[in-house]
Amino acid sequence: MTRLLEIEDLRVQFFTSEGIVRAVDGITYHVDAGETVAIVGESGSGKSVSALSILRLVPDPPGKIMGGKVKFNGEDLLQIDDIAIRRVRGRDIGMVFQEPMTSLNPVLSIGRQLTETLEQHLSSNKVEAHARAIELLGLVGISEPERRLKQYPHHLSGGMRQRVMIAMSLACNPKLIIADEPTTALDVTIQAQILELMKDLTRHMGVALIIITHNLGVVARYADRVNVMYAGRIVESGVAEDIYHRPRHPYTRGLLRSVPRLDQPRGERLEPIFGQPPDMTQLDDGCAFRPRCPFAVGRCEHERPDLEAVGPGHESACWQRDELDKGVAA
Amino acid sequence: MTMPETQTEMAEPLIQVRDLKMHFPVTDGILVQRTVAHVKAVDGISFDIMPGETLGLVGESGCGKSTTGRCILQLEKPTDGQILFHGDDLGSMGRADLVAMRRKIQVIFQDPFSSLNPRMKIGDIIGEPLAVHGIESNSADRNKRVAELLTVCGLSPKMADRYPHEMSGGQRQRVGIARALSMKPEFIICDEAVSALDVSIQAQVINLLEDLREEFDLTYLFIAHDLSVVRHLCHRVAVMYLGKIVELAPCDELFDNPTHPYTRALLDAVPVPDPTIEAGREHRLVKGEIPSPINPPSGCVFHPRCPIALDKCAGPVPELRELRPGHFVACPEVS
Numbered sequence: 001m002t003r004l005l006e007i008e009d010l011r012v013q014f015f016t017s018e019g020i021v022r023a024v025d026g027i028t029y030h031v032d033a034g035e036t037v038a039i040v041g042e043s044g045s046g047k048s049v050s051a052l053s054i055l056r057l058v059p060d061p062p063g064k065i066m067g068g069k070v071k072f073n074g075e076d077l078l079q080i081d082d083i084a085i086r087r088v089r090g091r092d093i094g095m096v097f098q099e100p101m102t103s104l105n106p107v108l109s110i111g112r113q114l115t116e117t118l119e120q121h122l123s124s125n126k127v128e129a130h131a132r133a134i135e136l137l138g139l140v141g142i143s144e145p146e147r148r149l150k151q152y153p154h155h156l157s158g159g160m161r162q163r164v165m166i167a168m169s170l171a172c173n174p175k176l177i178i179a180d181e182p183t184t185a186l187d188v189t190i191q192a193q194i195l196e197l198m199k200d201l202t203r204h205m206g207v208a209l210i211i212i213t214h215n216l217g218v219v220a221r222y223a224d225r226v227n228v229m230y231a232g233r234i235v236e237s238g239v240a241e242d243i244y245h246r247p248r249h250p251y252t253r254g255l256l257r258s259v260p261r262l263d264q265p266r267g268e269r270l271e272p273i274f275g276q277p278p279d280m281t282q283l284d285d286g287c288a289f290r291p292r293c294p295f296a297v298g299r300c301e302h303e304r305p306d307l308e309a310v311g312p313g314h315e316s317a318c319w320q321r322d323e324l325d326k327g328v329a330a
Numbered sequence: 331m332t333m334p335e336t337q338t339e340m341a342e343p344l345i346q347v348r349d350l351k352m353h354f355p356v357t358d359g360i361l362v363q364r365t366v367a368h369v370k371a372v373d374g375i376s377f378d379i380m381p382g383e384t385l386g387l388v389g390e391s392g393c394g395k396s397t398t399g400r401c402i403l404q405l406e407k408p409t410d411g412q413i414l415f416h417g418d419d420l421g422s423m424g425r426a427d428l429v430a431m432r433r434k435i436q437v438i439f440q441d442p443f444s445s446l447n448p449r450m451k452i453g454d455i456i457g458e459p460l461a462v463h464g465i466e467s468n469s470a471d472r473n474k475r476v477a478e479l480l481t482v483c484g485l486s487p488k489m490a491d492r493y494p495h496e497m498s499g500g501q502r503q504r505v506g507i508a509r510a511l512s513m514k515p516e517f518i519i520c521d522e523a524v525s526a527l528d529v530s531i532q533a534q535v536i537n538l539l540e541d542l543r544e545e546f547d548l549t550y551l552f553i554a555h556d557l558s559v560v561r562h563l564c565h566r567v568a569v570m571y572l573g574k575i576v577e578l579a580p581c582d583e584l585f586d587n588p589t590h591p592y593t594r595a596l597l598d599a600v601p602v603p604d605p606t607i608e609a610g611r612e613h614r615l616v617k618g619e620i621p622s623p624i625n626p627p628s629g630c631v632f633h634p635r636c637p638i639a640l641d642k643c644a645g646p647v648p649e650l651r652e653l654r655p656g657h658f659v660a661c662p663e664v665s
Contacts, residue, residue, distance in 0.1 A: 192598075192615055196615060218601050220608045221601040254530060259558065260562035261558055262557060262602060266561060266562065266582065272531070272533030276498050
């Protein structure tokens with residue numbers, strides 16, 4: 001069986017005045033048809049860049065995809081020409097960005113932005129496109145779609161705009177939607193509405209979803225599988241239950257312990273991760289998490305661990321991965 | 331503790347907010363500006379904060395929580411109502427008294443990028459208020475005090491020579507905290523003080539705020555939208571919706587027995603970082619969006635979205651009533 005999306009050893013670098021930033025430093029993962037995969041990490045971990053590179057949307061310069069493969073239905077998207085990638089964008093793979101105000105065109109009506117996609121990719125005529133646009137707005141729960149089509153982005157609230165973005169990403173029946181922090185700018189009651197909507201629609205239509213977020217609660221609620229990123233690499237990967245209940249990387253463990261939680265008794269004190277995130281221009285050959293890691297040993301200084309299996313479908317990039325298992329069990 | 335004076339002092343709230351209203355005019359017209367409407371950002375709220383207490387103020391964007399903080403800081407002139415600090419009305423104070431009072435009331439803002447002057451060194455940012463208020467007029471003393479404050483906030487004294495752009499977000503937020511502390515305040519308003527930080531750094535700053543509260547007997551008004559952070563830090567919590575307080579209760583009471591339909595909806599919407607719990611949780615989504623504060627719904631402002639709304643909810647505005655000791659709720663339909 002071919003995977004829907006297979007990313008192999010993807011490398012993206014940014015050439016900045018301060019030096020070369022290895023924003024994505026050799027990541028490998030896959031997404032199967034219809035599943036929801038989360039990419040979790042903090043600012044600067046490379047989670048957004050890794051997703052933008054799938055559609056070759058990383059601004060060049062300063063960014064450059066240095067190597068690797070992004071196979072979508074068996075075809076390497078990094079090798080095809082510019083015309084071919086434009087056909088994939090918005091048709092086979094949809095995108096939902098964080099800030100719906102800056103990702104919608106402020107001078108085009110909602111209707112025009114929806115029908116443009118349809119006319120471009122599916123060669124629909126005006127009447128067909130109009131009818132489909134109304135259908136799509138209905139699908140994402142926007143009332144009075146006829147009237148909304150004539151409106152402009154500034155007429156709509158943040159939640160409403162994000163619904164329009166979702167309608168656009170769904171317009172051409174994609175196989176995969178990449179959602180980059182889709183609800184970070186929204187209030188929690190609206191966030192819940194949008195995430196429920198995305199979940200329902202992707203399940204119904206069998207669309208796979210890559211959701212990029214820093215919110216561990218959102219991941220727990222919606223993801224089938226999780227990739228945890230730190231300093232441009234995936235440090236742990238597995239099904240959500242394993243990641244949350246049996247984390248085998250010190251960073252994942254640290255993240256989970258540092259958030260206050262509503263489902264547990266009020267703790268005395270939070271356990272933060274010590275120190276600061278690394279300067280991405282100054283990374284050495286060792287493990288990037290080493291300076292903040294309570295489990296670090298001598299080997300972490302100069303040898304970088306690769307992802308290795310610690311259980312079925314569960315991988316960790318840590319020399320202490322087995323010690324950590326004992327630590328959790330105790 | 332046995333002295334009677336201390337006891338009376340203990341009983342008196344540090345901050346009293348009385349029927350605070352802040353209506354911003356909406357103007358129209360190019361040459362002649364006329365007021366066409368008012369944004370009712372804060373619409374008649376009252377609460378007390380006791381010395382040493384941390385009061386959480388939660389709600390979604392536009393509910394008026396930050397405006398409330400700005401009114402207490404006297405950065406906005408309230409349309410109506412009073413703000414008393416140690417029993418003195420800040421609104422009717424003269425300029426000189428207000429300047430003196432400002433030292434006692436400090437603020438930590440959300441965005442550590444825009445709240446620090448990019449052209450000033452960290453040492454000057456923290457030292458400037460000391461000079462302005464004539465606390466440390468000698469520059470050697472001032473530097474010593476700055477070094478002290480940096481250390482208290484978990485930064486190296488060497489950081490005094492750096493500029494804000496040379497620091498990470500977490501470090502900048504520590505600078506903001508050091509600046510607030512430089513005035514030896516009694517009361518600090520934390521306006522989304524940890525919201526912009528990554529989780530691993532957020533926990534560090536939350537712990538710092540807790541330590542400082544202990545060490546310097548601080549009183550906080552903690553304004554935030556993240557309910558789990560508020561629950562962790564606060565003694566009492568007020569929930570705001572469209573300019574009004576809909577529920578106010580001791581922290582554990584509020585999170586164990588949320589009563590107002592809006593509070594319940596808010597808590598229900600927060601995903602918990604545990605896939606097993608999430609799989610078994612039923613989510614009752616609150617429908618619709620937050621109405622405009624220019625033209626808020628009549629009666630209970632939440633009634634158009636409320637799952638238990640009755641016809642009468644569009645009628646008179648429900649007042650806060652005390653359901654259990656210290657637990658106030660503005661909904662007549664719940665018990």
